[in-house]
Amino acid sequence: MTTTSSGKPLRADALRNRAKVLAAAEDVFAAQGTSASTEEVARRAGVGIGTVFRHFPTKESLLEAVLVALLERLAAQARDLASAADPGEAFFGFFARVVAQAATKQAVTDALAEAGVDAREATGRTGPDVKAAIGTLLERAQRAGAVRADIGPSEVTALLAGISYAAGRAGGSDDVLRIAFDGLRPQGGTADQAAARR
Amino acid sequence: MTTTSSGKPLRADALRNRAKVLAAAEDVFAAQGTSASTEEVARRAGVGIGTVFRHFPTKESLLEAVLVALLERLAAQARDLASAADPGEAFFGFFARVVAQAATKQAVTDALAEAGVDAREATGRTGPDVKAAIGTLLERAQRAGAVRADIGPSEVTALLAGISYAAGRAGGSDDVLRIAFDGLRPQGGTADQAAARR
DNA sequence: GTACAATCGGAGTTTCCGCTCCGCATCCGA
DNA sequence: TCGGATGCGGAGCGGAAACTCCGATTGTAC
Numbered sequence: 001m002t003t004t005s006s007g008k009p010l011r012a013d014a015l016r017n018r019a020k021v022l023a024a025a026e027d028v029f030a031a032q033g034t035s036a037s038t039e040e041v042a043r044r045a046g047v048g049i050g051t052v053f054r055h056f057p058t059k060e061s062l063l064e065a066v067l068v069a070l071l072e073r074l075a076a077q078a079r080d081l082a083s084a085a086d087p088g089e090a091f092f093g094f095f096a097r098v099v100a101q102a103a104t105k106q107a108v109t110d111a112l113a114e115a116g117v118d119a120r121e122a123t124g125r126t127g128p129d130v131k132a133a134i135g136t137l138l139e140r141a142q143r144a145g146a147v148r149a150d151i152g153p154s155e156v157t158a159l160l161a162g163i164s165y166a167a168g169r170a171g172g173s174d175d176v177l178r179i180a181f182d183g184l185r186p187q188g189g190t191a192d193q194a195a196a197r198r
Numbered sequence: 199m200t201t202t203s204s205g206k207p208l209r210a211d212a213l214r215n216r217a218k219v220l221a222a223a224e225d226v227f228a229a230q231g232t233s234a235s236t237e238e239v240a241r242r243a244g245v246g247i248g249t250v251f252r253h254f255p256t257k258e259s260l261l262e263a264v265l266v267a268l269l270e271r272l273a274a275q276a277r278d279l280a281s282a283a284d285p286g287e288a289f290f291g292f293f294a295r296v297v298a299q300a301a302t303k304q305a306v307t308d309a310l311a312e313a314g315v316d317a318r319e320a321t322g323r324t325g326p327d328v329k330a331a332i333g334t335l336l337e338r339a340q341r342a343g344a345v346r347a348d349i350g351p352s353e354v355t356a357l358l359a360g361i362s363y364a365a366g367r368a369g370g371s372d373d374v375l376r377i378a379f380d381g382l383r384p385q386g387g388t389a390d391q392a393a394a395r396r
Numbered sequence: 397g398t399a400c401a402a403t404c405g406g407a408g409t410t411t412c413c414g415c416t417c418c419g420c421a422t423c424c425g426a
Numbered sequence: 427t428c429g430g431a432t433g434c435g436g437a438g439c440g441g442a443a444a445c446t447c448c449g450a451t452t453g454t455a456c
Contacts, residue, residue, distance in 0.1 A: 011423060014433060037413060048435035053415060113367045148380075155373040158364045162374065166360030169311045175353040176360065182346075183381025209402060209453060235443060246405035251445060 018055045020045045025066050030105040034063055064123060067111040071126045074098065074111075078133035088146025091137050092181060095160060099177055102164030109168055112161040116154070131157055148186045159184075216253045218243045223264050228303040232261055262321060265309040269324045272296065272309075276331035286344025289335050290379060293358060297375055300362030307366055310359040314352070329355055346384045357382075 010018070024045035028036045038059050042049045056062035077094065084090035102108040115127040135153040142149050163180050167173035208216070222243035226234045236257050240247045254260035275292065282288035300306040313325040333351035340347050361378050365371035 011432060050435050059414065116367055151373060151377065155377065158374050159377055161367060162360035162364030165363040166356045169314055169359060175349060176356045179349065179353065179357055179381040180377070182385050183377040183379070187380050188386050211453065212403060248405055257444065
């Protein structure tokens with residue numbers, strides 16, 4: 001991450017500017033949505049527009065870089081929790097934390113959706129990372145009996161994106177989260193069986 | 199809905215064109231997302247751009263009209279199911295139907311989100327309609343013991359929006375739907391749940 | 397049938413935004 | 427310290443999309 005795509009080492013100031021731009025982009029996109037203008041990012045970063053476009057030749061590539069950074073941070077958080085004492089608590093805690101973040105930062109939701117569908121270039125590389133990290137978190141929780149056994153990382157990621165979306169819009173995210181958690185726990189039987197039993 | 203905002207009766211052709219524009223807008227926004235151009239809508243409707251802007255002075259107002267139409271249709275569907283034989287089936291069937299629609303029509307998701315937050319002018323009038331219709335559906339299902347008793351229409355609407363969003367992006371919508379349904383059912387109260395709730 | 401008003405159509409205007417270009421500033425190796 | 431290479435800044439280009447305006451057209455009352 002310290003070189004350009006052509007392999008040349010970057011000058012010190014260029015490296016600094018690249019970081020400034022990335023941080024500013026993250027702020028701006030989080031606050032105003034992904035349709036915020038590149039000029040706004042440049043202003044926030046305290047650099048010229050030309051600088052932004054030199055480091056990220058396309059607005060799409062800038063967005064992608066921001067999303068990748070978000071996803072990497074998510075993956076790191078998930079990995080940190082992989083060795084927690086209580087697997088169930090680790091899994092649900094991670095879930096809740098992501099949703100809480102998404103409530104204010106719309107970009108997180110987009111990032112999660114992106115990770116689910118990928119099709120993008122760079123996210124196609126970190127997307128699986130997130131899914132893998134969530135996967136181990138999920139597996140441990142399942143082995144501990146805290147989470148139902150009949151779902152995989154894809155379903156969790158999709159649900160995460162959906163609940164995050166809901167939390168970002170509506171106010172009462174706690175209740176929705178509770179419903180999702182209950183749905184994720186081991187069920188007393190299949191849907192039909194449960195219905196027949198009552 | 200047959201007069202302009204100034205109260206004058208509309209000419210017959212104007213009325214026809216207005217309907218054509220609305221239908222075309224619904225199609226276009228469903229297919230290409232809400233960022234589709236007004237010109238595209240006009241082309242699809244077979245009218246000039248000027249006509250579109252006369253009936254809907256702003257793109258936002260056009261979008262709003264489309265969303266209101268969607269919400270009204272949703273509310274009508276919900277009301278029709280309010281007298282179904284099996285309240286649980288009615289509730290979950292409605293839920294599944296909405297999600298299935300959202301998988302292809304992104305606009306539905308936006309409409310639901312809009313209904314949850316409103317803040318808009320016209321949706322502020324039909325949003326409550328949807329919520330009320332869902333409310334009766336929910337209440338009957340709750341009284342029949344098919345849905346947990348500790349949630350209200352707001353939570354259902356939010357969850358509906360979130361799951362619809364997830365279904366529209368990721369592929370495996372069935373599994374996510376299953377998780378949501380299980381979360382919506384009355385909870386038997388596993389040891390963990392009982393411990394967590396108290 | 398006629399006249400008038402309402403409506404239509406679409407070229408043109410305005411605004412906004414992604415992106416380029418190139419003279420100037422800054423860095424860094426010798 | 428000095429010179430070449432690298433990076434910076436921001437005016438400006440190109441195009442897309444929302445919205446306006448007015449002559450042509452069409453519906454409707456009499």
